[in-house]
Amino acid sequence: MTQLYRRRIALIDLGTNTFHLLIVELPTMAGAKPTVLLRTKVGVRLGEGGISQGIIAPDAYTRALHTLTGFKEETELHQVTEIRATATSAIRVTRNGPELVRDIFEQTGIRVEVIPGEREAELICIGVRQAVALGTEPHLIMDIGGGSVEFIIADQATIFWKQSFEIGAQRLLDQFFPDPSGIFPAAAVAAEQEYLARVLGPLMAATEYYKPVGLVGASGSFDSLADMQLGRLRPEAELPPYTELALSSFQASYRHLLSSNHEQRVALPGILPMRADMLVVAAVLIDFVLGVTNITRIQTSAYALKEGLLAEALRL
Template identity: 80%
Template structure:
């Protein structure tokens, strides 16, 4: 249960247990839990209601598929808001689903475990990024080891609230400069880690990176269509980023491959990605359709 999107993954475990799980359902809902409140430290009433409505729908799917083991996790929006614990209680009261609110470090570990199922990292160090609505996780890892990880509460909804409150128009140059200056200040630990570990490639997990891969393709793919990993050409990112910066909301939302819900968040996420590329000098980009939920599944399969 992310700050922007809620995901539901239902799998069947075949016998023997070491065989690959069979995916029965993979779906997501744009709940926008952080909209209108996360920057003020609470979940807004409309977002709160959307969350309960979505979980009621998920509960129906869970019952329909006769699921025997349910794990639910929540991230930044429930981690930092004053009424997050209340929402956890209401979800349990209305659906019987127990929600575990996880810390940023734990979120980063699970994201890394999910990415490793999608991308063959090999022995070389990579920088993994997951841009959520509330937080952004950075992990430097190879196929076996996490060398450094940190979660920052600078997700796309927060960046929108700070730098692009009226997102109907074009993102002003001054706002780009202001966001870059803010990132330079907040992401000093990332700069130090990159200096120490020198990652050779960047892997972007789900969300904004899936949208950039869809823009590269020129069409919106469904959850079922997404391959585990996609090469994202640097030139394609640059082209998409330029479009996002120079178009007003309606034209951004109409671009091939963009979910209208992401049309504004992608702008501030693009500034963040551009800043990280500038900081690291990385030119090889890949996306991972797998992230936290696949990491949680991987952990459940090995426990």
């Protein structure tokens, strides 16, 4: 029997590093799964060259408009009837973020909702739950964006604690890694760790209280670490909902990242060139979190904010 569908929806996540587009056909039959028509992403690097100064740089601004124009063309090609677009840290905190939102609407007709960090964390948790069975024990969910990092402690039914910190990978790169052509020195690692110990006090208190049994890393840097474990870069369409990332694999990748220069990192199997430097500061952050929580099990979730938006749409 042919399944009937009521509408097609496009979900767009305008992240600080990457813009994501997910187009699905929503079923009318209760309990049926949506059909994925397109899942793609573009490395826009919206925070590059400006986020630490509170502005979206001209080149990044242009890349954003170009990418959204392409996304709009995809929605028309797939006969999308509804678009939901959300923007996070880079547009949320920069002085010209509202201007970019206006220009996106004027040039594409796409209305972008700029969401606060708490809402971002909630949507990430909802998305991760579609990929990883959290069960009844609390897990620490972590999403490392370019502008902000979201931490959520949750099980499959309840969010116990959540907080967004404006310490994303682009910000950490700007602050602690001024020379990306070379090796990340031990002094820079120590400086980043000291900084994290100061700003992540609320996280350390929450993990001490709730005692999460595992770490679930959402997309981005965690996908790259899973690709390094596999030894090859997986295309977006090939990513499984989740991957078990062995602690030994993370530790080996961490050592490689710290001991390599930029060209050597780019050559490592599984690394996107745009992530070659950001992944270093992100790995320092992950190592710090593992150290203060004593967590030994890591899972990576290919689902995050846009899948959270989809899960909410399916409830309507």
